[in-house]
Amino acid sequence: MLAKILNILVALLLLLVVLGSLEGANWRIAEGEIAGVPQIADVMYINYVFPFEVIALLLLAALIGSIFLAKKEAP
């Protein structure tokens, strides 16, 4: 019971801190068009090709690793 109250307290405190930090924030907002899919494709396949390939390899590694972990027979 105490742990439950403490958990809720910590969560509320975190919410308070995060929302409090938004108060009076002064963000620069660009005028004009909001970026769409064509721009995303351009930047992704021109500027960020290498991270894209690395992510592909990472997903392959995660696939192989999870199959290896989960397929083992029970001891």
Next chain:
Amino acid sequence: MIPLSSYVMVAAILFVIGAYGVISQRNGIKILMCVELLLNGANLNLVAFSSFNGNVAGQIFALFSIAIAAAEAAIGFAILIMLFRVSDTIDLDNINVLRW
């Protein structure tokens, strides 16, 4: 048009729900779900700031982050399967084989 602060507020609430789940739940699957909530809060921030700033890089980072989240979930569930085979439970309070 929805202002930027609304997006950030929703992302903050999502993040706090995820953090509350991570610190309060003891079931492995629930904790993994709450970690996904944390990542979704961060992704929402990335996409909101990127689209309001006219810079596409943030949305691409969000895509990469979603891919990382998928890999993390796959490995996490595989580890949970192994834990269940070894100790017949996924209640993380009862799993202390790595404790010093």
